[in-house]
Amino acid sequence: MKDLKVAGIDMVYAVPKGSPVHALSDVSFDLEAGRLLTLLGPSGCGKTTLLNILAGFLAPTGGTVTLGDDLITGPGQERGMVFQQGALFEWLNVEQNVAFGPKMNGADKAETKEKVEDLLRTVGLQGFGDKRIYELSGGMQQRVALARCLANDPDVILMDEPLGALDALTREKMQGLILDLWKDTGKTIVLVTHSVEEALYLGDRLFVMAPRPGRIERDYELPFARTGLEVEPRALKASPEFIDKREEILSLIWEMEEEIMGHEG
Amino acid sequence: MSENGSSLFRRATGQNDRKTVTFGDAAAVQSLPLWSALSLAALVLFWWAATRTWGFPAEFRAATKADFAANGERFTQAKMLVQCNGAPADVCDESMYTQWLSPRSFPSPPDTWSGFKMLWTDGYKGVTLLTHAGTSLWRVLRGMFWGCLIGIPVGMAMGLSSRLRGIFDTIVELFRPIPPLAILPLFIIWFGLGDPSSVKLLIFASVWIMIIAARAGVRTVNLSKVRAAYSLGASKWQVLRRVILPNALPELFTGIRVALGVSWGTLVAAELTGTGVGLGTMIFQAKNFFLLDVVVVGTATIAIIGVLMDMLMRIVEARLIPWRGKG
Ligand SMILES: Nc1ncnc2c1ncn2[C@@H]1O[C@H](COP(=O)(O)OP(=O)(O)OP(=O)(O)O)[C@@H](O)[C@H]1O
Numbered sequence: 001m002k003d004l005k006v007a008g009i010d011m012v013y014a015v016p017k018g019s020p021v022h023a024l025s026d027v028s029f030d031l032e033a034g035r036l037l038t039l040l041g042p043s044g045c046g047k048t049t050l051l052n053i054l055a056g057f058l059a060p061t062g063g064t065v066t067l068g069d070d071l072i073t074g075p076g077q078e079r080g081m082v083f084q085q086g087a088l089f090e091w092l093n094v095e096q097n098v099a100f101g102p103k104m105n106g107a108d109k110a111e112t113k114e115k116v117e118d119l120l121r122t123v124g125l126q127g128f129g130d131k132r133i134y135e136l137s138g139g140m141q142q143r144v145a146l147a148r149c150l151a152n153d154p155d156v157i158l159m160d161e162p163l164g165a166l167d168a169l170t171r172e173k174m175q176g177l178i179l180d181l182w183k184d185t186g187k188t189i190v191l192v193t194h195s196v197e198e199a200l201y202l203g204d205r206l207f208v209m210a211p212r213p214g215r216i217e218r219d220y221e222l223p224f225a226r227t228g229l230e231v232e233p234r235a236l237k238a239s240p241e242f243i244d245k246r247e248e249i250l251s252l253i254w255e256m257e258e259e260i261m262g263h264e265g
Numbered sequence: 266m267s268e269n270g271s272s273l274f275r276r277a278t279g280q281n282d283r284k285t286v287t288f289g290d291a292a293a294v295q296s297l298p299l300w301s302a303l304s305l306a307a308l309v310l311f312w313w314a315a316t317r318t319w320g321f322p323a324e325f326r327a328a329t330k331a332d333f334a335a336n337g338e339r340f341t342q343a344k345m346l347v348q349c350n351g352a353p354a355d356v357c358d359e360s361m362y363t364q365w366l367s368p369r370s371f372p373s374p375p376d377t378w379s380g381f382k383m384l385w386t387d388g389y390k391g392v393t394l395l396t397h398a399g400t401s402l403w404r405v406l407r408g409m410f411w412g413c414l415i416g417i418p419v420g421m422a423m424g425l426s427s428r429l430r431g432i433f434d435t436i437v438e439l440f441r442p443i444p445p446l447a448i449l450p451l452f453i454i455w456f457g458l459g460d461p462s463s464v465k466l467l468i469f470a471s472v473w474i475m476i477i478a479a480r481a482g483v484r485t486v487n488l489s490k491v492r493a494a495y496s497l498g499a500s501k502w503q504v505l506r507r508v509i510l511p512n513a514l515p516e517l518f519t520g521i522r523v524a525l526g527v528s529w530g531t532l533v534a535a536e537l538t539g540t541g542v543g544l545g546t547m548i549f550q551a552k553n554f555f556l557l558d559v560v561v562v563g564t565a566t567i568a569i570i571g572v573l574m575d576m577l578m579r580i581v582e583a584r585l586i587p588w589r590g591k592g
């Protein structure tokens with residue numbers, strides 16, 4: 001397994017007919033293999049930008065990202081991505097979506113079929129292989145996206161608000177699924193979310209980011225994701241330690257928001 | 266009228282009957298088949314009644330004799346009439362014209378039916394209606410084939426590269442508004458009369474539509490899908506083949522349907538170039554001899570084939586692109 005090293009990332013978006021946007025400034029961190037990092041912060045603080053740089057979809061204006069010994073210069077299968085929505089292929093059924101990665105690599109058909117069945121079982125979609133994407137609920141679609149990403153057995157899974165479009169109940173179930181997957185596969189996961197509770201519950205490490213320019217404001221080590229695997233999630237989220245942390249982070253974010261409002265007003 | 270009275274003329278779906286807001290609920294408006302049947306019946310009735318008044322002389326019915334050219338007397342009469350259209354007044358006078366044919370002459374439904382039967386079995390100038398229609402259809406299909414083969418790659422290239430878009434945009438925008446008919450004289454000079462120029466005209470009619478459809482189709486791709494494909498290990502070619510192309514299918518299909526309609530409509534004009542066989546040729550030649558029943562049967566055949574093609578495309582589309590308009 002490979003560690004992720006982010007060193008001095010700077011990102012400036014050139015805006016045609018406008019002043020450039022400094023989206024990230026000197027973002028540096030090391031993430032050991034097998035950690036689950038959650039990114040939290042007010043809108044516009046550069047979370048998506050950072051994730052896109054890790055995925056290799058954007059080249060930073062400064063700094064480097066390395067996974068193991070490899071410098072990241074573009075997208076690659078060792079880094080899988082789960083988007084918020086709309087990234088599944090409607091012209092393929094569930095099975096074909098999950099099999100997309102192996103197929104692109106020319107993998108053996110029989111092997112792929114077995115793998116796909118395995119993965120669908122893992123995400124709780126056994127028997128849905130021949131369904132069309134539009135026949136699935138939002139939660140089921142995200143399960144397919146997860147399975148599709150896992151089919152290539154990536155070292156790192158990047159998720160940009162993967163549960164953002166789901167209702168509260170489905171969201172909680174999916175959080176459980178992500179934790180289970182993390183435990184079972186031991187993969188490195190970087191997950192962006194807008195929900196403080198989700199960031200705390202899933203994050204084994206948590207960055208609170210600040211805007212203008214985007215940077216890491218706080219770096220937390222959290223116990224909840226590991227206990228979350230044993231304890232009942234509702235009880236965990238209601239525990240005093242969890243609530244304390246939640247309030248601490250919420251007030252931190254509120255301060256930032258007020259600062260932003262001050263800037264604008 | 267009673268609100269609950271289940272009339273044949275009202276929508277049959279019970280659950281919609283419970284709506285209180287109906288006027289303005291435009292999405293729920295659908296074509297009621299019974300009303301369609303009624304309007305069609307009214308059309309035929311009007312046709313029948315009108316032709317009772319303005320009859321169609323038997324001499325001009327194709328059904329009277331299949332080989333019209335051998336019918337010397339009728340042929341001469343028809344020729345005279347044709348000449349009357351542009352001849353000096355002392356050669357032809359109005360009475361000669363009206364003696365044979367009232368200006369409002371139109372074959373009645375039975376005339377048309379017998380004309381159809383004659384065209385079906387004996388044909389026009391020895392070529393059956395089926396052959397005429399098949400020849401025309403084959404031309405349209407060839408035109409569409411080349412139109413797609415050229416238009417889709419060009420349109421996709423335009424959607425994928427700013428440079429290519431720049432190169433082709435001016436050309437497409439300049440040529441697209443030209444009605445195919447206007448370019449027909451040039452095509453006749455370049456490619457000669459008949460098949461070559463008519464098929465090329467149909468390529469001209471369809472290619473711009475396909476270019477624009479393909480360009481629009483490429484643009485509908487969601488960046489997330491492309492990025493997801495690259496992250497899953499796809500090459501550029503695989504992204505094009507496995508993501509961008511299937512993603513553009515709905516737009517491409519719309520383009521094909523529009524282009525088919527336009528091509529079919531352009532066909533009559535294309536066949537003016539004097540190809541021996543084809544619905545358009547048949548109509549234009551029959552017109553010269555006042556064989557109005559042939560003209561009407563030919564026109565109706567064009568209409569019916571046009572409708573059938575569109576229906577077929579809808580069925581194929583529902584099969585091929587079931588995700589259209591969903592999610
Ligand atoms: N393509 C772009 N061109 C110019 N500016 C951009 C572009 N993408 C993002 N930005 C700007 O960069 C900053 C960071 O954007 P980013 O999308 O990374 O924020 P985010 O934290 O993901 O926000 P959100 O929580 O709303 O998703 C914002 O100010 C945004 O306006």
Ligand SMILES: [Mg+2]
Binds near residue numbers: 047048049
């Ligand atoms: Mg974002």
